[in-house]
Amino acid sequence: xxxxxxxxxxxxxxxxxxxxxxxxxxxxxxxxxxxxxxxxxxxxxxxxxxxxxxxxxxxxxxxxxxxxxxxxxxxxxxxxxxxxxxxxxxxxxxxxxxxxxxxxxxxxxxxxxxxxxxxxxxxxxxxxxxxxxxxxxxxxxxxxxxxxxxxxxxxxxxxxxxxxxxxxxxxxxxxxxxxxxxxxxxxxxxxxxxxxxxxxxxxxxxxxxxxxxxxxxxxxxxxxxxxxxxxxxxxxxxxxxxxxxxxxxxxxxxxxxxxxxxxxxxxxxxxxx
Amino acid sequence: xxxxxxxxxxxxxxxxxxxxxxxxxxxxxxxxxxxxxxxxxxxxxxxxxxxxxxxxxxxxxxxxxxxxxxxxxxxxxxxxxxxxxxxxxxxxxxxxxxxxxxxxxxxxxxxxxxxxxxxxxxxxxxxxxxxxxxxxxxxxxxxxxxxxxxxxxxxxxxxxxxxxxxxxxxxxxxxxxxxxxxxxxxxxxxxxxxxxxxxxxxxxxxxxxxxxxxxxxxxxxxxxxxxxxxxxxxxxxxxxxxxxxxxxxxxxxxxxxxxxxxxxxxxxxxxxx
Numbered sequence: 001x002x003x004x005x006x007x008x009x010x011x012x013x014x015x016x017x018x019x020x021x022x023x024x025x026x027x028x029x030x031x032x033x034x035x036x037x038x039x040x041x042x043x044x045x046x047x048x049x050x051x052x053x054x055x056x057x058x059x060x061x062x063x064x065x066x067x068x069x070x071x072x073x074x075x076x077x078x079x080x081x082x083x084x085x086x087x088x089x090x091x092x093x094x095x096x097x098x099x100x101x102x103x104x105x106x107x108x109x110x111x112x113x114x115x116x117x118x119x120x121x122x123x124x125x126x127x128x129x130x131x132x133x134x135x136x137x138x139x140x141x142x143x144x145x146x147x148x149x150x151x152x153x154x155x156x157x158x159x160x161x162x163x164x165x166x167x168x169x170x171x172x173x174x175x176x177x178x179x180x181x182x183x184x185x186x187x188x189x190x191x192x193x194x195x196x197x198x199x200x201x202x203x204x205x206x207x208x209x210x211x212x213x214x215x216x217x218x219x220x221x222x223x224x225x226x227x228x229x230x231x232x233x234x235x236x237x238x239x240x241x242x243x244x245x246x247x248x249x250x251x252x253x254x255x256x257x258x259x260x261x262x263x264x265x266x267x268x269x270x271x272x273x
Numbered sequence: 274x275x276x277x278x279x280x281x282x283x284x285x286x287x288x289x290x291x292x293x294x295x296x297x298x299x300x301x302x303x304x305x306x307x308x309x310x311x312x313x314x315x316x317x318x319x320x321x322x323x324x325x326x327x328x329x330x331x332x333x334x335x336x337x338x339x340x341x342x343x344x345x346x347x348x349x350x351x352x353x354x355x356x357x358x359x360x361x362x363x364x365x366x367x368x369x370x371x372x373x374x375x376x377x378x379x380x381x382x383x384x385x386x387x388x389x390x391x392x393x394x395x396x397x398x399x400x401x402x403x404x405x406x407x408x409x410x411x412x413x414x415x416x417x418x419x420x421x422x423x424x425x426x427x428x429x430x431x432x433x434x435x436x437x438x439x440x441x442x443x444x445x446x447x448x449x450x451x452x453x454x455x456x457x458x459x460x461x462x463x464x465x466x467x468x469x470x471x472x473x474x475x476x477x478x479x480x481x482x483x484x485x486x487x488x489x490x491x492x493x494x495x496x497x498x499x500x501x502x503x504x505x506x507x508x509x510x511x512x513x514x515x516x517x518x519x520x521x522x523x524x525x526x527x528x529x530x531x532x533x534x535x536x537x538x539x540x541x542x543x544x545x546x
Contacts (some may be wrong), residue, residue: 020409021406021408022407023408068408088404089403092404097405097407097411098407099407100405100406100407100410101404101406102404102406105406130362131361131365131373131374131376132373133294133375134294134295134296134370134371134372134373135294135341135412135470137370137371139371139408140372148504264446
């Protein structure tokens with residue numbers, strides 16, 4: 001799309017990257033689709049109001065309906081001469097407060113948020129209390145029973161490293177290869193994830209997965225399977241067999257979207273926020 | 274209502290206390306009113322479904338529209354023989370997840386959540402970042418400029434102790450006396466109130482007020498006035514003059530409801546949750 005020669009060149013195209021947080025509760029996921037309120041379509045519409053032209057906003061991760069983001073990265077090309085911070089502030093004035101452009105910066109003309117991503121991390125939150133605080137319920141999978149976290153950790157060890165993750169791939173996944181490198185998978189227990197220290201207490205299990213890339217529903221399918229291990233329905237060795245089976249039907253259920261957060265994306269050339 | 278003599282006595286009345294958390298965003302406050310979804314009416318309706326009788330649910334604090342609660346205490350009298358935990362679990366199954374009965378317990382027959390309260394505390398959260406995380410915006414007053422927290426603290430010193438708080442009393446307050454004992458008023462700055470440690474960062478100012486009781490809008494009027502001090506529009510000594518004037522028009526604006534949390538209620542005989 002970059003026309004850098006010829007008489008049609010009027011304005012230089014700029015590639016603007018956005019760092020985005022969103023509470024996904026009210027949205028039908030990232031990717032535009034008919035008759036649904038999607039993050040992509042909503043943010044594209046607001047960018048167009050600012051730049052005066054239709055834009056195509058490309059994201060690092062096309063999160064599903066209900067999934068949240070702490071560090072989504074997206075970019076669009078524009079002839080607008082507004083600087084990134086002006087665009088950020090104008091967008092935040094137009095967007096609802098459950099979507100925030102945390103930062104904006106110029107990116108290289110060739111920058112692509114998804115293809116250029118070296119690593120990504122996701123967080124998944126499980127709340128195991130019998131009663132879960134109203135300030136947490138939108139952001140956690142509520143499972144009102146004890147989970148054996150040591151068993152979940154033992155099971156998770158089978159999933160780190162480079163594997164064919166076909167058994168954890170959701171339907172409709174368009175990835176060309178199913179081999180992914182799971183760089184790390186940690187499981188922590190904590191008694192406080194309250195947004196005010198000490199005020200929101202409870203029992204929470206937080207999974208954090210970092211990989212070169214993820215297949216569709218991969219984090220949620222892994223989480224659902226590790227929960228089966230935590231309930232004693234699967235042994236740690238079973239996870240190895242499930243992985244090797246390459247058969248989605250062998251793995252556990254898909255954990256609900258509300259507990260999932262896209263956390264961070266890493267690039268070879270970090271964006272200069 | 275306790276009929277403990279005569280032939281009409283069929284069932285012993287029990288007084289059940291509830292410890293309640295709610296996200297007040299979607300509600301028109303605690304107190305029942307026509308054509309509005311209130312916390313009192315909604316919870317009373319669900320209790321009636323469980324006990325088969327209309328009940329009157331009395332709260333420690335009648336929070337305004339949009340105000341949240343971390344530790345609201347309310348009680349109702351019932352002939353039902355369901356034990357408190359059964360009632361708690363049944364209520365949570367009927368109530369939306371932005372209202373949670375965290376605990377339930379038998380209280381003395383004479384227990385009154387408001388009249389018996391010795392002390393109460395409220396928290397008020399201010400977010401001063403230019404861009405506020407979507408995971409915080411429902412729970413903070415967003416003020417995108419620097420506040421001089423030391424000036425706010427200096428101003429607040431004039432408000433501790435026993436005073437006539439008429440200058441900070443909202444319209445429609447039905448309290449018989451306007452003298453209150455402000456036991457403590459602290460102002461803290463923090464860089465993380467994220468519901469996941471480290472993930473939601475920002476600049477936050479958290480006010481915590483503890484008093485024997487509060488007048489209507491008192492915390493929000495004090496917060497609005499201390500913010501004027503933080504902006505340099507009022508000097509610490511001005512707060513003293515405002516307090517002594519007993520004139521609501523002299524004080525600052527009412528801070529918005531969304532930043533306010535009813536935190537805790539103290540009783541001489543603590544409830545046995």
